Amino acid sequence: MYQALGLRDQECTRTRYEDNMIKLEIKTREDKLRCAHCGNRHVVHDGKTVREFRCVPIGSKPIVLVKTVFRLKCKDCGKVLDEPIHFATGKRRYTHKFERYVCELSSAMTIKDVATFVRVSWDTVKDIQKRYLYRRYNCPDLSGLKHIGIDEFAVQKGHVYKTIVVNLDNGQIMYVGEGKGSDSLKKFWKRLKKSGAKIEAVATDLSAAYISAVKENLPDAVQVYDHFHVIKLMNDTLDQIRRNAYARAKDEDKDFIKGTRWLLLMSGERLKNSEKALAKLEEALQMNKPLMKAYYLKESLHEIWKRAIKPEAELLIDEWIAQAKATKVRLLRKMAETVEKHRAGILAWYDFSITTGKLEGINNKIKVLKRKAYGYRDDKFFELKLLSLHDPIYPFAG
Numbered sequence: 001m002y003q004a005l006g007l008r009d010q011e012c013t014r015t016r017y018e019d020n021m022i023k024l025e026i027k028t029r030e031d032k033l034r035c036a037h038c039g040n041r042h043v044v045h046d047g048k049t050v051r052e053f054r055c056v057p058i059g060s061k062p063i064v065l066v067k068t069v070f071r072l073k074c075k076d077c078g079k080v081l082d083e084p085i086h087f088a089t090g091k092r093r094y095t096h097k098f099e100r101y102v103c104e105l106s107s108a109m110t111i112k113d114v115a116t117f118v119r120v121s122w123d124t125v126k127d128i129q130k131r132y133l134y135r136r137y138n139c140p141d142l143s144g145l146k147h148i149g150i151d152e153f154a155v156q157k158g159h160v161y162k163t164i165v166v167n168l169d170n171g172q173i174m175y176v177g178e179g180k181g182s183d184s185l186k187k188f189w190k191r192l193k194k195s196g197a198k199i200e201a202v203a204t205d206l207s208a209a210y211i212s213a214v215k216e217n218l219p220d221a222v223q224v225y226d227h228f229h230v231i232k233l234m235n236d237t238l239d240q241i242r243r244n245a246y247a248r249a250k251d252e253d254k255d256f257i258k259g260t261r262w263l264l265l266m267s268g269e270r271l272k273n274s275e276k277a278l279a280k281l282e283e284a285l286q287m288n289k290p291l292m293k294a295y296y297l298k299e300s301l302h303e304i305w306k307r308a309i310k311p312e313a314e315l316l317i318d319e320w321i322a323q324a325k326a327t328k329v330r331l332l333r334k335m336a337e338t339v340e341k342h343r344a345g346i347l348a349w350y351d352f353s354i355t356t357g358k359l360e361g362i363n364n365k366i367k368v369l370k371r372k373a374y375g376y377r378d379d380k381f382f383e384l385k386l387l388s389l390h391d392p393i394y395p396f397a398g
């Protein structure tokens with residue numbers, strides 16, 4: 001009973017076979033009965049109830065323990081209580097060993113598969129996993145944090161958001177906040193302060209809400225605006241200019257411009273080997289001056305992060321801003337102003353080469369998680385799943 005089922009001090013009084021399950025009727029051996037309050041063994045019977053517990057299977061047959069629970073009156077402390085049950089917690093209807101068994105199966109099977117296999121509900125398997133994840137991953141220790149990235153993602157497109165803070169040194173999600181913007185980080189700042197962590201640098205996108213929240217809560221940390229986001233903004237600007245060019249083009253040119261989107265957005269480096277693509281690109285650029293200017297500014301923007309030393313990048317960024325302003329293309333001047341406004345944080349990359357690139361990788365993992373659709377049903381469970389994503393021995397499949 002102990003080796004196989006994890007039961008101590010129990011005797012089996014009868015075995016039944018019912019509903020395709022083996023039912024073991026058990027009770028505590030008389031000499032092992034103790035008071036649940038003081039542990040004394042001077043107790044007398046004062047009634048009984050029966051509780052059923054799921055237990056690990058024997059062979060392929062599910063086991064149910066039908067346990068007689070004695071109500072005991074203690075001669076020492078005078079309390080009348082049910083005998084203590086060592087093999088299960090609280091009102092749960094399965095044993096500790098069954099929980100461990102479900103966790104082990106979960107490393108190779110989805111929740112749905114485990115539930116079907118052991119014949120319990122989806123929610124029971126989820127609850128067991130959730131408690132395990134909670135013990136292991138809830139509220140990670142923030143005290144050693146130095147470099148962090150902040151980003152948001154949509155749980156449901158357009159209306160439910162979460163904000164995550166990632167340790168950029170190892171890719172671990174340290175915090176999951178509800179919503180987006182500065183409110184979503186409030187609890188994080190509180191916990192961070194308590195932890196005594198000394199944050200050196202923070203990577204964010206160009207969103208004003210995060211920038212001011214970081215400035216306010218970590219005045220000594222260096223803010224690095226991620227180059228991925230700056231380049232994305234430039235690509236969006238270029239694409240908008242292409243759409244404007246399309247709208248203004250003569251009918252016979254429209255189709256041509258329409259087909260150039262990928263050419264414009266692809267890096268020149270990658271186009272080098274295709275003469276046909278280059279010729280097409282050249283033709284599109286000749287057709288429309290603003291488009292041409294935007295294209296070359298997009299290409300040269302990349303260079304800002306490719307200098308050997310910061311002073312070179314400083315010269316380059318100023319030149320870039322001046323060129324973009326001189327174009328007299330409204331969208332490019334707007335982009336120039338954005339780059340100018342964030343100049344220090346863009347160049348801070350030369351002091352701390354951190355990017356939210358890790359966050360992009362994490363976002364892909366999150367997409368896979370979401371596809372499996374637990375995300376919406378139980379917020380805390382989803383949060384725990386996120387907090388455990390970094391773990392190479394991440395315990396659960398599916």
Ligand SMILES: [Zn+2]
Nearest residue numbers: 035038074077
């Ligand atoms: Zn007692």
